[in-house]
Amino acid sequence: MTVCLLLLSVVAVTAAVPVPRALTRADWPEREPVVGLWVWQCLVATVLLCCVTALALGAAAVFGTVRAQLFAPAPPAVTAAYDLSTAPPWAAALTLLLACGAAWTTAMLARELVEARRRRAQARAHLRERAPDLPAGLPAARGPLLVLEDEYPDAWWMPGNPPQLIVTTGALHRLTGHQLDAVLTHERGHARARHDWLLHLSTALATGFPRIPLFAHFCDQTHRLVELAADDTASRRCGHLTTALALIELNQHRGVLSCASSHRLLGERVDRLLEPPPRLGRRHRALTTTTAALVPLLPLLIVFAPGLTALS
Numbered sequence: 652m653t654v655c656l657l658l659l660s661v662v663a664v665t666a667a668v669p670v671p672r673a674l675t676r677a678d679w680p681e682r683e684p685v686v687g688l689w690v691w692q693c694l695v696a697t698v699l700l701c702c703v704t705a706l707a708l709g710a711a712a713v714f715g716t717v718r719a720q721l722f723a724p725a726p727p728a729v730t731a732a733y734d735l736s737t738a739p740p741w742a743a744a745l746t747l748l749l750a751c752g753a754a755w756t757t758a759m760l761a762r763e764l765v766e767a768r769r770r771r772a773q774a775r776a777h778l779r780e781r782a783p784d785l786p787a788g789l790p791a792a793r794g795p796l797l798v799l800e801d802e803y804p805d806a807w808w809m810p811g812n813p814p815q816l817i818v819t820t821g822a823l824h825r826l827t828g829h830q831l832d833a834v835l836t837h838e839r840g841h842a843r844a845r846h847d848w849l850l851h852l853s854t855a856l857a858t859g860f861p862r863i864p865l866f867a868h869f870c871d872q873t874h875r876l877v878e879l880a881a882d883d884t885a886s887r888r889c890g891h892l893t894t895a896l897a898l899i900e901l902n903q904h905r906g907v908l909s910c911a912s913s914h915r916l917l918g919e920r921v922d923r924l925l926e927p928p929p930r931l932g933r934r935h936r937a938l939t940t941t942t943a944a945l946v947p948l949l950p951l952l953i954v955f956a957p958g959l960t961a962l963s
Contacts, residue, residue, distance in 0.1 A: 652712055652733050656705055656745065658953045663701035666694050666946070667865040675868050679939075682928045684879035686939055688849070691869050691876075693943040695856070698865060699756075700950040702749055708954065709746030712738035725958065732957040759859035763851050771811055778809075778817065796835075798823065804901050808838040810847045822901060830897035833889035840884030846877040875916060882920055886927075895924035 671694065674680070680687025711718040712735045722730045781799055797817045804822035809815040816838055818831070826834065841847070850873060857870035886894045902917050931939070 652708055652735050652737075652742075652957075653739050655708055655733075655953055655957065656742065659701045659705045659708075659950055662949050662953070663698050663705075666697045666701070667863055670694060671865045671868040675872065678928075679931060680872070680876060681879065681923065683931050683936060683939075684876040684883065686931070686936055686943075688873065688876050688880065689940060690943040691872055692849070693946050694865060695852075695869055696947040697949065700947055702752060704950045704954045706746060706749040706753060708733070708735075709738075709742050709749060711735055713743050713746050729958045732960060755859055756856070759855040760852070763855035763858070767847075767851055771809065774809060775811070775815075778815075803904060806834045806838055806901065808842050810842065814842060816842075825900050826897055829889055829893050830900060833885045833894040833897040834901060836888050837881045837885040837894070840881035841877065843884075844877070844880065846881070849873055849877065878916065878920060879923065882924060886924060891924045891927055895921050898924065 674690065674694075680690070707721065711721045711733075718730075718735055722733075722735075778797065778799065781801075795813060795816055797815050799817055799819045801819035802821045804819060804825045806816075806818040806822050809817060816835065818835070822831065822834065853866075853870040853873040856866040860866045882894060882898075885897075889897075898917070898921055
């Protein structure tokens with residue numbers, strides 16, 4: 652059991668500290684943002700699985716009731732292989748620390764969901780007061796579209812029940828038909844990929860554990876990569892140039908080409924669309940995705956190794 656806890660700690664620390672820092676310096680996630688998002692999610696899943704499995708083993712070693720319930724269906728040889736009766740003195744402290752971390756993570760996730768629901772309710776109430784009827788002649792094929800009277804060009808997707816795609820009259824006046832299609836396709840790309848849930852998860856973890864590099868980088872990179880992924884969705888349908896021009900027109904009043912840090916991502920997105928980076932090969936993409944998918948299995952293999960060895 653001691654070996655399992657040590658291995659789980661090593662895997663968790665490795666996935667939480669050096670790997671994220673190396674991944675932020677890599678340039679391939681910019682070329683393949685969807686694969687990059689998948690890799691980040693696998694790293695987070697690895698750390699969370701390490702913590703959960705270590706908590707289960709520690710609780711089984713410290714509390715006999717938990718051990719009896721957890722290993723009730725297992726043969727005596729499997730229970731003996733874990734050697735839970737000789738738990739090290741630090742197992743109780745580790746179990747308490749992991750239990751507090753699990754409770755704090757749950758609280759942060761619940762807080763983020765409650766806050767997101769509150770903000771969404773306020774935004775919907777505000778929209779109900781301001782939104783006019785759908786203008787005549789606007790193609791119905793654009794989906795659930797709400798036009799908001801506003802001189803500033805903008806468009807965004809509001810998740811919920813029902814989901815709502817919102818565009819301002821300023822955007823309708825400023826954008827051409829093809830550019831508007833690119834903007835709406837970009838927003839629908841967010842909706843189809845359920846990026847809102849990914850953003851809530853990354854924000855909750857970064858807020859709850861700001862000093863852990865994985866969660867801080869996960870939040871920053873998620874906010875960046877979801878926009879790049881949606882840009883790719885729009886450019887595949889409407890073209891890179893049309894999408895870049897739509898992005899410039901839609902954000903010109905915000906200073907899209909400014910060097911300010913708050914606008915830097917917009918400038919990077921425009922440059923990326925005007926000069927698309929070379930994409931990964933299909934074999935490299937498949938290898939990266941497969942490797943990332945196997946990483947979260949490491950905690951499970953570490954935990955079940957003694958039991959499998961005893962059965963064999």
